[in-house]
Amino acid sequence: MWKKVVVVVYQYGASRIRHNPLDAAVTHNITGTGNTSPPKLEARERIRDAAIELFGEHGFNEVSLKEIACRAGVSAPLVIHHYESKRNLRKVCDAFVTEQIRRTKTESVRIAGPMPRNHALELIQSHRHLLKYLLQAFAAGGPEMDDLFDTLVEDSLEYTAEAEQLGLVYPSTNPRHRAVVLLLQSFGALMLHHQMKRHLGASPLDEESEGLLPYMAAVAEIYTRPLMNAEMYRELMESQQAFEREISDASPP
Amino acid sequence: MWKKVVVVVYQYGASRIRHNPLDAAVTHNITGTGNTSPPKLEARERIRDAAIELFGEHGFNEVSLKEIACRAGVSAPLVIHHYESKRNLRKVCDAFVTEQIRRTKTESVRIAGPMPRNHALELIQSHRHLLKYLLQAFAAGGPEMDDLFDTLVEDSLEYTAEAEQLGLVYPSTNPRHRAVVLLLQSFGALMLHHQMKRHLGASPLDEESEGLLPYMAAVAEIYTRPLMNAEMYRELMESQQAFEREISDASPP
DNA sequence: CACAGGCCTGAACGGTTGTTCAGCATCTAT
DNA sequence: ATAGATGCTGAACAACCGTTCAGGCCTGTG
Structure with a gap:
């Protein structure tokens, strides 16, 4: 019932x-x-x-x-x-949206099979208002949202592993960290949907479901082809390591 | 007292x-x-x-x-x-932060040369409070922020092109779209810095400047090595195209 | 029919918000 | 010395917020 x-x-x-x-x-x-x-x-x-x-x-x-x-x-x-109060109303909404998204996600995973599409894009088409709420709730914080994000990470990790075994996704030196960063990037980009619409013509969060191809194409290109050099990579990491060493040399006496 | x-x-x-x-x-x-x-x-x-x-x-x-x-x-x-009013105070703050960031950015570009590091990361170390304000302002919207985001896109585009000529960055079929999406992802990930800290141990927005290596490493890996298959790419694009075709067939009678 | 009880509302309360106002110092210029 | 700005404040105001309260409508039950 x-x-x-x-x-x-x-x-x-x-x-x-x-x-x-x-x-x-x-x-x-x-x-x-x-x-x-x-x-x-x-x-x-x-x-x-x-x-x-x-x-x-x-x-x-x-x-x-x-x-x-x-x-x-x-x-x-x-x-x-x-x-009872407005705060409690928010708590109830958090729990409800969380539950709804959890159910929708597992369903969509079943339907879509081992396709590690963008989690966000997965939810968008049919549950836009839930996604909007979710983004606001992520911005506001709260334990419910922490839990939800954790399960999103676990789910993503799980069926990314499946896709990896199918050869659709390449392995990572740290799959968990990669999954986290991908989620952060996906949801984060949606939080800036206003700029996205201004520059790419459409955003997954506005009413019409069309015009997403530019965004999809750019994301797909970034994720299928290397963006920058290995030399670039090395330089990036080394500069950061040097910076952190400098910090830890200076501070802990 | x-x-x-x-x-x-x-x-x-x-x-x-x-x-x-x-x-x-x-x-x-x-x-x-x-x-x-x-x-x-x-x-x-x-x-x-x-x-x-x-x-x-x-x-x-x-x-x-x-x-x-x-x-x-x-x-x-x-x-x-x-x-005059609180709204006006916000406008003044927007303008001030915008100007300050513009100046800082051009300086850092001069110093760093043609290194297309993350714009966000570029700003973080020395101007954390400005970045925090910027993220809040992006979330809230407003014409000042639209302009600022536009110039960020242009700047990013410009010295990504330089890095491309140096062979550090690979070309794109649509450099502008790629730059936009990279900016959206970078800033967006920062807007979720709470989850980032929870899962990666640190975030560029909190006080200690250490511990960013996990995040940097994951980002660097994502951007230097292909994440998913070309087949994956094709399937992604085709499903989206099919979806949009279906939409446009149904709606405009 | 009476009556109890669960929705639901208008009016009202205490608290906070952004903003206004009258007035107090302090300093400069005449 | 007097007058007038200037920087600044405490008190007060209207508006709005979330919340409480007393009571009206409706329904089911004895």
Whole structure:
């Protein structure tokens, strides 16, 4: 039954989150027909969805309870009545989005097979609002997000290893570190989606799903062909090592 | 007595900032000789520096005027007296940081020669607070930041081309797009510096400058050796092309 | 029918925010 | 010495925030 709730919520979210009386009637209809177990439906889920959408769009502190309530078609005190406080609402949203993304990820992994595409791009097409929320939550921090990031790393590590055995991905001297940096780069690039859209014409986070080819092509080229020389590599590492040696020589007396 | 505490805190903060000798000389000169042009020194700069530091650390909306004033060792209304409003203060900070980074960048380019290191890493060692502010400002958006990002792209493009002629960097089918994506990835990874520190042990944004080798090594490996197969590349591009074709076939009736 | 209980709301409260205002020192110029 | 800027402050203000409270609507149950 919990699943059913989730499905309804998702469909609701996919329909751009209009909270008209019509939609309210529809949800009421759905709840009224079948479920015998304690429903507790309707407004509670609408509030959560509105919060997720608005937090994802504008950030946590930029959104007031009144705006959330307004988008959910309810009053502000009701938000407090259902979720104890705004902070707790955020915690619930964090947990919900985390769970939803975890499920979506494993599903998409099953479907896509051992294709180590960009994690971010994997999620984008169907769950844009979740991804937006996720990015805001990553920026804001919090233990839920730390856990989620960890599982993303583990998942990435896992099916990158599969792809490596298939010869699609080349081995690394430190697969875990590589996976982490790739995740950081992928999600980080999405956090700058505004600049990405300005310079590349489109971003995975805006409404139209088209025009991503320039970005995909650039990323693909960077990841399939070496970008810089081995000599470059050596110089980079040596300068950094020299710098760190200099630091540690100077500081610890 | 409270003031004294504040002042100490500020000086400690300022000693990390390390103003340019040029700026220090100018300010001292003005105050000492009684320049005819509007002096308005001392507190005004302190407020600006405090604002930059706090905005960079906690974000624009997370910092109140009172906190800025407290760190600058003045009262809140004085902030309004010097800078018309909080929004205007942010605009001034944007312009100042932008200008400072522009200057620093050209200097570092001169010094480093045609070494297309990470732009971010280039700035980090000496101007961490500026970089923190920059990342927050990128996240918040604004025309000043758009302009700055554009010049970063142009600069990157320019001396990547130099490095290319020296054989340190390999050519691209679209150098501009590649430069943009590299910038997005570099800065974006820094925006997730919390996760970076958790998984890689250190981040360029925290106080100690050591321990960056894991990150540098992973980045260097990604950029010097191909990550995935050409077959992988083909599949990636084709799936995206197919997806976009499907979209454009369905939508424009 | 009465009545209890779960949604839900309007009004109101305390706290914080950015900003305004009147006035206090300090200094310069007349 | 007087007048006038200038730099700066404490007190106060309106607006908004998250949250509380008392009560109204609706539904199910005796």
